Amino acid sequence: MGARESLEMEVDERDEFLGTGGTGVMSFSTPANEAPHSIPVSYGYDASEETFYFRLAVSPESRKQRIVNSVISFVIYGMDGDGWKSVIASGKLEETNDEAIATETLQGLQRVTIPLVDFFGKPPGEIHFEFYRLVPDELTGRKESKTPV
Template identity: 45%
Template sequence: MEDARSVRMSAEDRNEFLGKGGTGVISFDSANDGPPYARPISYGYDADTGNFYFRLAVGPEDAGKKAFIDEDGEISFVTYDETGSGWRSVIATGSLEEITRSALDPEVAEAMQRIRIPFVDVYDSHPLTLEFRFFRLTPDEVTGQQEAGTGE
């Protein structure tokens, strides 16, 4: 039987793993004690500030998603990868802050130059019919774990 233990990733290993961006899952807390609203998403990561950036799409039939985005609740973001040397994952929690053109400050503009949010087409609607909104997560907590090895 495999015994896959994990160890906490160093900040350097975590930043290397997150890179400038990739894919993961964002999860919004439900205000009415219902299940969380979770969706696959692409992200950008700025190692200089430790902030995550998201491009969220809202389509004409996404009233439920829009309601979760517009709430001021806690979110969780998880990214995971299986490599030749084992698995790695990072979990970040906090609140989203929308980035609007009118509120675009120099720090955000600089960070947006350092990140890369992959365009992943996972939409039910054609991308031209969607409204894209940008958000920043300045995490309250970030944890990274990686596989330590296997035993018998």
């Protein structure tokens, strides 16, 4: 049996893997002596603009509220018939209510599907959501591939 090696995905393969939305893990940067704050989230992806959109639950005591506008990394991964694939996006999470990006965001949200996934244990109508976007500074996709020994 051959060894496994990880290879970079081509842009079209990466965009196909991401689709118009799904789920992944968002990690927020924290002070050096703390572990990153990581949470599962659903996303929408606009391949034409290489932009991710998020519907995040927020509350006054939410840790996310204190670390929004910091640098994040966002990881999406899964397995298909060809093996494991993953995409990592990193950059600054932006609030979409800023007038400078509101129009772009509305256009982008029309091209994506953000799944409503229940990570909360209470009805979504009882949770306050806000929209954010990530225009990645870095966007990489890797796939697993068989190689000869």
